[in-house]
Amino acid sequence: MPNVDRYEQIVTRFAPNPDCVLHLGSARAIVLCYGYAKMYDGLFYLRFEDTDPRLKRSALQFYDLIQEDLRWLGCGWDSDFIQSDRLPIYYEHAEMILVDGNAYVCTCKPGDFRERALASHQCPCRDLTPDENLLRWRRMLDGTYKEREAIVRIKTNLNHPNPAVRDWPALRIIDAKRHPHPRVGSKYRVWPLYNFACGIDDHLMAISHIIRGKEHLTNQRRQEYMYKHFGWRYPEAIHYGRLKIEGASLSKSVIVEGVKKGAFKDWDDPRLATFAALRRRGISPDAIRRLMVDVGPKTADVVLSWENLYAHNRKIIDQMANRYFFVHNPRRLNIKDVPHRISAHIHLHPDQPQRGLRHVEIESKKGRASLLISNDDKKLFQKGKKIRLMELLNFEIEKIGERKIDAVFHSQSYEEAKKLSAPLIHWVTSDTGIPCEVVMPDASVARGIAEDACKKLRPSEIIQLERFGFVRVDRVDEKLTAYFAHR
């Protein structure tokens, strides 16, 4: 990070508008801000930027959901601030800068102003004296001016190459009755705009390093004028590029719209790349952190691949996930000539025997055993084919029926299966197990039967359904509901 030694203390902040839950796109700012703060033994702040009760209106639920997301990510903050609590501070600074003659209250029509700014011409309001400006300022506050009738502008260079920087707007009037703020209601009718509130807060909070998306580059240009007026020094700023991920929209408006209209079930719909959704699918926060560290803060745009996230996640959860059998699209398998009862004792984790075993017994009633296997293995279902049921026995297919497959016992040992190079498949014995639904990333549902041992699973446990994939247990009652993470 640049110029670290210039600051006594490194302070970073994450400053979301609480108008949506957090998603992968926010992860970059969070992880980098948090990570750098900790790396330099500094502070990491959370600041809610909720100063637009009209267009990008915040909603109460998101203040909490965002904090939950942050905690889950493991990026705890040292202090938090809410801009809607700080209006007096902004008013005070507005007056200061008006008194200093570095800002003015403009009553021009927005279109007129824009036309003049485009031509580098000033508007008549720019030459008002501080006293006149203060008078207008009070009229903004007391309701004499209505929405859009007056606005505080920060003086800049009217010849700045980017017209959008010229005398930018700092505080505007919002009809407090028609647009009450979710937290402070109709208490205020003048609200600061992003550059004013953010700029003042960054200085007052002694932020040393700002890390945010490159869409804010021109905002830095704007704010630098204000910093100069106040005699402040602008923090170090790093602007990273846009982050996208294959197949999922990271646009807040798309997410909010989709949830509102029912295209998505909720904030944790598996099709979304929100933290809530990733959490529900069993993506570890560590995996997200590692991915973000990989990506870093460069300014080029990035299109992430889910495979990259999955690879990180797999590395983390493979160690901890116990293994179970889940028969997707079950198909009945009858095996005759089973010589005796067979007990299977299977490791919960193949590489960690100390985790224990799951036990399954297979009854052979008059030499017949009945099991379920997955139709996903149908390419193996050919007459005469020899197949091994993992940890149990080997059989040979005799007849393939519509509903069931008839087979004959071949042998029991694994060695024999190897000799035959018989493929290995998983299974569940008939009349045991628990119905299981796995919600896939596209929100479709894979149905089947999970083995008996799964009845003891607890929500939030991450397991691997062998030969099917890693899933997170969501609910266990008369059936098991799980969310698919990845293979």
Added chain:
RNA sequence: GCUCCGGUAGUAUAGUCCGGUUAAGUAUGACGGCCUCUCGAGCCGCCGACCCGGGUUCGAAUCCCGGCCGGAGCACCA
């Protein structure tokens, strides 16, 4: 259109500031093999990139110019 920013393998990233011991490292992925009673993990091998064209230089992914492509901003949004 105007103002900025950027372009290294399928994906992501290192190297670019201070040009040469790297004709490009790493991870993931694809492919092949080994191992394993999972299509998971592990191990080995292999595939694959400096946007294009000029220029500067003994030498350029690295510096300069032009082009092309991509992105952001151009709000009384954040």
